[in-house]
Amino acid sequence: MANGKFRLLETFRTTFAGTVYKHRDSTLGNKIGRQLFEDLLTHQVSPIYGEHVGRGANVHFRLSGSTQGRSSSIMAPHSRG
Numbered sequence: 001m002a003n004g005k006f007r008l009l010e011t012f013r014t015t016f017a018g019t020v021y022k023h024r025d026s027t028l029g030n031k032i033g034r035q036l037f038e039d040l041l042t043h044q045v046s047p048i049y050g051e052h053v054g055r056g057a058n059v060h061f062r063l064s065g066s067t068q069g070r071s072s073s074i075m076a077p078h079s080r081g
Helices: 007-016 027-042 047-054
Strands: none
Touching: 007 027, 027 047
């Protein structure tokens, strides 16, 4: 397992620590979920995912946990800014 700081965990903590939970705010889950893809890339969890993101290919996740790149309108976010 990768060591270091995880954006997913930090975003989750800052979203809920010391605040009132807004159960009708759908943007909270989206904000937290986007960090998963950043962590996958930052911590180099999957060489295949990193390769696809590096060349700008779409990345699809299967329930089994494997990935496959192909054309689609659904993509994992991959901002590196």
